[in-house]
Amino acid sequence: MPADHAAHPITGVRVTPVAFRDKPLLNTVGAHEPFALRSIVEVVTADGTAGLGESYGDLPHLRRLERAAELLVGVDIFDLNAMMRAVVASLTADDGVGGHGMGGMVMNSSAADRVLSPFEVAALDVQGKLIGVPVSELLGGAVRDRVDYSAYLFYKWAGHPGEAEDEWGAALDPAGLVTQARRIIDDYGFSAIKLKGGVRPPEEEIEAIRALRAAFPDHPLRLDPNTAWTVPTSIKVGTELADILEYLEDPTKGIDHMAAVAREVPMPLATNMAVVSFEHLPPAVAQDAVQVVLSDHHFWGGLRRSQTLGTICATWGMGLSMHSNSHLGISLAAMTHLAAATPTLDYACDTHWPWKDPEDDVVVPGSLVFSDGAVTVPTAPGLGIELDPDRLARLHEQYLHCGLRERDDTGYMRRFEPDFDPSAERW
Ligand SMILES: O=C([O-])[C@@H](O)[C@@H](O)[C@H](O)[C@@H](O)C(=O)[O-]
Numbered sequence: 001m002p003a004d005h006a007a008h009p010i011t012g013v014r015v016t017p018v019a020f021r022d023k024p025l026l027n028t029v030g031a032h033e034p035f036a037l038r039s040i041v042e043v044v045t046a047d048g049t050a051g052l053g054e055s056y057g058d059l060p061h062l063r064r065l066e067r068a069a070e071l072l073v074g075v076d077i078f079d080l081n082a083m084m085r086a087v088v089a090s091l092t093a094d095d096g097v098g099g100h101g102m103g104g105m106v107m108n109s110s111a112a113d114r115v116l117s118p119f120e121v122a123a124l125d126v127q128g129k130l131i132g133v134p135v136s137e138l139l140g141g142a143v144r145d146r147v148d149y150s151a152y153l154f155y156k157w158a159g160h161p162g163e164a165e166d167e168w169g170a171a172l173d174p175a176g177l178v179t180q181a182r183r184i185i186d187d188y189g190f191s192a193i194k195l196k197g198g199v200r201p202p203e204e205e206i207e208a209i210r211a212l213r214a215a216f217p218d219h220p221l222r223l224d225p226n227t228a229w230t231v232p233t234s235i236k237v238g239t240e241l242a243d244i245l246e247y248l249e250d251p252t253k254g255i256d257h258m259a260a261v262a263r264e265v266p267m268p269l270a271t272n273m274a275v276v277s278f279e280h281l282p283p284a285v286a287q288d289a290v291q292v293v294l295s296d297h298h299f300w301g302g303l304r305r306s307q308t309l310g311t312i313c314a315t316w317g318m319g320l321s322m323h324s325n326s327h328l329g330i331s332l333a334a335m336t337h338l339a340a341a342t343p344t345l346d347y348a349c350d351t352h353w354p355w356k357d358p359e360d361d362v363v364v365p366g367s368l369v370f371s372d373g374a375v376t377v378p379t380a381p382g383l384g385i386e387l388d389p390d391r392l393a394r395l396h397e398q399y400l401h402c403g404l405r406e407r408d409d410t411g412y413m414r415r416f417e418p419d420f421d422p423s424a425e426r427w
């Protein structure tokens, strides 16, 4: 650190697990449980400035965050490289595996990047507050003042088994998905649509995409079966949906299989499963396996490392989109600042936002508002959001009582369908 640089040492780090109500959304490994888990990170510096981060809430990940938190005390809030060193020093031999918040899906992202992420976001929040600028400015400046998000459709049950039907009702066939799409687009104004596939046999999902195309002729469409298909099935679906899909996301498993599909289908292949850390980029580029990478600051090591990913993608002619898991307002703010300051982010970003109850959040309402499918980039210093201690306490209480400690979509599904097969490439 230069001698004239005023030090802003971190004096406290708090990690709080929270749970919020989730809908019975279906995916290829099972069903969402009644609660989604997250961790809320608060970082405080010597002068009392506080910053916020958000990450997965699975117990093994929570323990990693807590261990890293201890080593971060004393690190300067501007020294992000020292933060990474502290995170790496906090990891133990088993930290590559488990508890990554993906509910049983393939995920070999870097443990160090996953742990660093919420602390890096919180550090940027503090830095912005200290300097008096929004995080987007710390990231190089906003190139857009609104960030577009997409309508994220799911096959879903009418309600959690044993509970009343929820306000969205069932969506188990093309007509149900079109109804869901109409509602989510009416409510939020999204102008792109993503369908979470890998739930029904591929022919039915093709039918669903055709029904969505008929109902929404101008909305770009994406389909994401989370590696449920073999290479031949992926090629068949991609060929049948030529000219309909904006991109086909993770049809099949791994870089080699994605490359085999990419050679045969007309549309770009996108991924948040085959390329999830920097070491996956060289082999993916060498084989032209993916044409769009869905960044996700929660597993790419925070906002600045996600921007580096964007630069690499642009260098090699790959598009950039953004992935989402179930999340709260801190993550939405971070995603919005990142997208605002990433010139090459050329697709509407994913978000699970509409699937949570509006009152289930930890931030003071009002700073993040959707209109016409986009969120206006906050301009207040830092992330531009404020933690609501009462809301945090309520969601923490919900965590303590919900009984869940690790996302388990397959285990939940098997309570109702004991023979359920979650394996990749099963179609
Ligand atoms: O929440 C889900 O069911 C999604 O399938 C999620 O786990 C995926 O990570 C995701 O949204 C994706 O795009 O692959």
Ligand SMILES: [Mg+2]
Binding pocket: 224, 226, 249, 250, 271, 272, 273, 323
């Ligand atoms: Mg995906």
